Amino acid sequence: MTKNPAVLVVVDVQNGFVREESAHVVPVITDLVRRWQESGGDVVFTRYLNYAGSNFEKLFKWSKLMTSPEIDIVPELAPYAEKATAVVDKTTYTLFNKEGTALVREHGWTEIYVCGIATESCVLKTAADAFELDLTPWLIEDASASHAGQIAHDAGVLVTARFIGPNQIIKVGEIPASVLPAPASRLRAGR
Secondary structure (H helix, E strand, O other): OOOOOEEEEEEOOEHHHOOOOOOOHHHHHHHHHHHHHHOOOEEEEEEEOOOOOOHHHHHHOOOOOOOOOOOOEOOOOHHHHHOOOEEEEEOOOOOOOHHHHHHHHHHOOOEEEEEEEOHHHHHHHHHHHHHHOOOEEEEEEEEEEOOOOHHHHHHHHHHHHHHHOHHHEEOHHHOOOOOOOOOHHHHHOOO
8 A cells, every 4th residue: 555645647648639729738747747756656647549440430430549659648758657656558538447446446546636638538537437436536627638629628627527526626736735745946935
């Protein structure tokens, strides 16, 4: 069991999902992951892997994210993914496939802080599944985005709040210091 019951889950920040509409969160997530790892916290990355014959291909007519470089975690986060507690590959929306569920149980994580791409799909589904497994999910709103744009992101935040509770939607600066200590620059400024 881990001493810290919190884990940061970085959902699908992959080359194939980073577009003009979602690129702005990459530096936010990179800084968050850097600080989380520097404080000794556990970080899990997920990677969505599409496949021939998937429902995405059949129902959406979408055949992307099947090979590298689309499936690769963005270069800014790749060094952090190499040091992560785990990288969970998935063919579904959620972290909570068989491997992800076992990982959460094995480490004893009960606080699931979720960020990434896309807010209205894989981020939402991971947070909702954590809730249904009696874990405490948190959606980090300003560290999440949608490659479909701001309207889809806002819809994802709204629906996630309906699934897990409006108080579970937070910003990076609202993560408790017991989970993520404030940056040194804020500490020096006396904040």
